[in-house]
Amino acid sequence: MSATPTHRAIAVMALVPTLVALALWAFAWPAARTAPRDLPIGVAGPASAVTQVEQRLEQRPDAFEVHRYTDEAAAREAIEDRVVYGAVVVTPQGPQLLTASAASPVVAGLLREAVTAQAPAGEPVKVTDVVAAPAGDPRGSGLASSILPLALAGVAAGVMVTVLGLRGSRAALALTGAAALVGLTAAALTHSWLGLLSGNWWAEAGVLGLTVLAIAGAVAGFAALLGTRGIAVGSLLMVLIGNPFSGAASAPELLPDPAGMIGQWLPPGAGAQLLRSVSYFGGNGAGGAVLTLSLWAALGLAAVLAGGRSAQPATASQESQRPVPAPVG
Structure with a gap:
């Protein structure tokens, strides 16, 4: 039995809102709930100092997946190999943050904010973009x-x-x-x-x-x-x-x-x-x-x-x- 014009009209009225609801869920839900979830990040430096950095990062449960590295060179290599998005390197001059805006400018900015906020008061954080986004698309x-x-x-x-x-x-x-x-x-x-x-x-x-x-x-x-x-x-x-x-x-x-x-x-x-x-x-x-x-x-x-x-x-x-x-x- 073929659908009558009335049935087709009802189908259209029901289908369009359903598609709109699905589209809003698919596009708006991830954007509205953006936050780090087991985000891979490295830490490098002396064991005692690295432990303190890990404890600060773990204050946000399930936000970061922390990888330990022996020194800055190992942390840089991990970033270039796409194992981690960035790394905090503890040095005698203070903490240094390594990022990779090419992997995600959003993550690079998030790490900059998180590490700067957790640094001791008055202690500057040097930021180095190890793998920078191209000049033609700096924000990705x-x-x-x-x-x-x-x-x-x-x-x-x-x-x-x-x-x-x-x-x-x-x-x-x-x-x-x-x-x-x-x-x-x-x-x-x-x-x-x-x-x-x-x-x-x-x-x-x-x-x-x-x-x-x-x-x-x-x-x-x-x-x-x-x-x-x-x-x-x-x-x-x-x-x-x-x-x-x-x-x-x-x-x-x-x-x-x-x-x-x-x-x-x-x-x-x-x-x-x-x-x-x-x-x-x-x-x-x-x-x-x-x-x-x-x-x-x-x-x-x-x-x-x-x-x-x-x-x-x-x-x-x-x-x-x-x-x-x-x-x-």
Whole structure:
């Protein structure tokens, strides 16, 4: 039985507020609850002095995950390897704070405020930015803003492949080609023109392309498995959940649980982390994000290829059932 106009009107009135509520929850909730949660930070220096620093940091329960290092050089190496976001180094001249604004300008500012507030009165804190954000994007807002366009590009590619009726290997080839071209275009804009990125150009293009491929493959894969409903599932998952939960504007450890963890399992969050690692840290700390994006891309393309093969027997069966025209004469 087809829905009447009245039923359709009621469905619209119920669906729109539901989507608005979901969008507000997904975008506003993490932003309103931003705070450090097991944020990795290092401490280095004499054992007795380091213990005092740890005790001050632990006054905020579950805020920091403290790593001990023998000296400043070890702490710097940990920051460059993306093990910690920053480190407090205790020296005879007073405490020194090492930060990495390239990892997250928000975290760098938060650490500066926290360490300065906990320092003894009248004792200045020297701050050194070990891995600074590029001059073209000192606040990190440009990189954070680039994640949503990548998600939209991936969704658009997945939707277009589905709507245009591409199946199997043709669909996989179209998704891969579109993602590669988006990666090259995005690298030209973000690196060459805007100066948001400062690493190896081709590596950045590869990261941008892989991020788009993971999202596009997911959307097209859901569509191949679920039909047109899969487009809605994939789009909502990547844009409505993946983008605000990515932590690109701050850091995953600043988002409320379990948003930060979920965001890193989705392509937008993994793409943001991988782009930072490749562009600013020479690829350090990239392993988990590469694995996440590769799995989404591989599984999505596998679903697309499987959907194409399952459609072929059905088409062949329909062809065989067509009546054979009677001979003329």
